[in-house]
Amino acid sequence: MQPDAARLQRQLEQIVGTEHTLAGPNATVKFGVDGVVPGLVVRPGTQDEVANVLGACADAEAAVIPWGGGTAMGLGNPPRRADVAVALDRLDRIVEFDAANLCVTAEAGVRLAALQVTLAQKREILPLDPPADTRVTVGGLVAANLSGPSRLLYGTARDWVLGMRVALPDGERIHCGGKVIKNVSGYDMTKLFIGSLGTLGIVTEVTFKLLPLPATRAAVVGLFPDLAGAADVVRRTLESVLLPEALDLLDAGAVTLAAPRLGLEAPAGSCGLAVAVAGSPETVERQVRDFAALFREAGGRATPLPDGRSVLAWDTIRNLLGLLPAPPAVRVLCKIAVPIGRTSDLFASAAALGRRRGLPVTVTAHAGSGIVWACYLLGPEAPSDEALADALEGLRREAEAVEGSLILHDAPASLKGRVDAWGKPRDGFGVMTRLKAEFDPRGLCNPGRFLGGL
């Protein structure tokens, strides 16, 4: 904390109110990031208050850590400093739901699941489905660029954000984009802030494009004796005209977690493949039929799940890794991103790493999107940080060899000291550094957590 801490506290209390300012380690410890605990926590109630808080912090040279639902606070490197945590939970208003024009504007603290409930009342949906959507906030979804299985058909935040309001590090408020679905007025500034992890300012409000709720849904879950059969179905699906919403691979660990919850009996060591389809009854029925046939031809056992059961099943699959012991239990959660056609290779390598090192491992993959999630539990038998770092760097090299990446979504701080959460910066880092310098010249927003220490 800076020497003028008491002064800053008074200023922040004036902005957000004493009752929304927390001080002292007992109150602020749960807002720590990788063990770095802020001296103050403020809970602004309006977007102007967020901007004013940032302005005051900038004047005091205080480092700011934005907090949404907290589901992505393990993402990235440990912060260099944390003076003030800005909790956005009080920004929980849905500003405008324009159902006739398929768009909604919500403040940063609105929980995704709560937003979906409102949208569903008018039979609409925001087709972004990261895990833990009861906790994930609109702002966190955007800042951490969170996504889920249905990115296969619908894409990610960059495809659904029409506009946003941002409080910049110097306390200025700006808006980007708008509420129309085509907009080339000026730079597409929304892209700059999506995935920027709060390092260029705090997103205070987001406008999303929406879809009509599909009339029907269904799922097909297949169990295969090994990865080869499941990977074959993935390949053939991507070559086909079929349009599944999601196509997730589950390794043996994931199948063990999922099977009882889906009412399936899985032979030990099975590899799973789950498909979600949505749309009119005619197309859903046809896709269920086609997928069941594809699964059988590849040597799998297919279980079709009708509408109601399929939604529950996907809720389970999406949140599978959340069923594992969560922090403070010690785990490493990595996200690997590779070209679509390499997904099953990296899926296999991530699972093999666990087996080779004797680590309990659970791996899932959004197989049509090139995303692999691997979760390793670090029990008392776990290898040293050094050995683990070595193994993860090996896996990262494999991803990078095919133009991909491996990032740490969650890991003990001691391990993050040895493995950079993002890997080495690549092309374009010069421009990124200059962007950071333009928007946050004193490096006060989430300092050090992002790529290359930005």
Place this chain on the structure above:
Amino acid sequence: MIAKPLVDELRQVVGKANVLDSAVDLQLYQYDAYLEERRPDAVVFVHSTDEVAGVVRACNKYGVPFVPRGGGTNLSGGTIPRQGGVVLAMIRMNRILEVDLPNLRARVQPGLFNLELGTALAPLGYQYLPDPASQKAATLGGNVAENSGGPHCFKYGVTTNHVLGLTVVLPDGDVVTLGGKAPDAPGYDLTGVFVGSEGTLGICTEVVVRIVRLAEGVKTMLAIYDSIEEGSQTVSAIVAAGMVPATLEMMDQLVIKAVEESIHCGLPLDCATVLIIEVDGLKDDLDAQVRAIVDLCTAHGAREVRVAKDETERAMLWAGRRGAFGAVARITPSYLVCDGTVPRTALPKVLRKVAEVSKKYNLMIPNVFHAGDGNLHPLILFDWRDADQKARVMKAGMEILELCVEMGGTISGEHGVGLEKIEAMRLVFSEADIRSQVRVKRAFDAKDLANPGKMFPRLEEVRRAA
């Protein structure tokens, strides 16, 4: 004029024959599809990323501005070299470098015409979705620079949703690869920032795009109305019914007449408006979707709905739509295309206002637009030789944009800001908003050499800083 040593260096980079600097040659590169002109000092034909980097480095060394140019179809003056300097003609970098089916990506050079990519992919059963109406003559590099739309973006999104990686020559001559075949690259989404930056952040020399399978089935309909109001209400009704057609396009009577006279595609001359509606996807429910849409059209006053029976009939309907701008150009020597965009439900009101503006300024304004996206294209017709008319056109255009913004819309849906809408930026953005965009410009282009004088109105602070 630019210094002789720079011209010599350019000749060294690309070869003597690829540098044009005679007055006659330069004249051909002083305009695009907008209304203003400015002659460049040199035009350079480039053939590789290395050549582009060489040209940009030379320009940077001498502090000379540069502007990349693709097909020159730009409607907002984006390719006009406002401050002179060097125009890089990208048109010979027109190869498809790779079609990567297992990864569902293609890697192309920026001078490739949009339609050429589609033509190459179709026999393989694949497509690249963004399809600006000018796709025959518009390049993919230009599409990237403008974040182009097209009739299919209501369902499938615009260029930015389909561009996943870029090779970019930065304004200092450095070559960087942004994004790529793998998703979610760590760091800021510079690919997303670059798309739609109108040549002001650098020059892209390779583009990685998403390709998808051709839809299993497509059905195209033409709904004919005696009132424009009923046509635009149908659009909202279709969306309200939970349907997402691939296209919802609209043309009014003046456009229909112009199109019929030039293309003869069988449009009725006595109607007020037509809607071109297309549904695509898995074939199982397409007939049911067509029935539902025909019913909605009829319920909202369509006097007739034709469903294209085969590919020939479908092609005919699209030829009419795609040829609309060209056909309208036969009526008067010039037109100004407005590109304002509004929330879809505001369409009927905006169209009424456009008709009022037409009367007020005594100008003919045919309308052709992407109704599903709320993206209007009123074409304000005039004769550029008549200064008084031109002044009225500019006022009418601004009035329409102001109206769009008032309705919760914006000043440009797909044609860009360029030279045309610099002052209109103030209608949608505050000083702080614009200042934040200028920060992005500075981070990429500290010397302000990449297509300078575009997009941003002059800010007090910017003036002081300069």
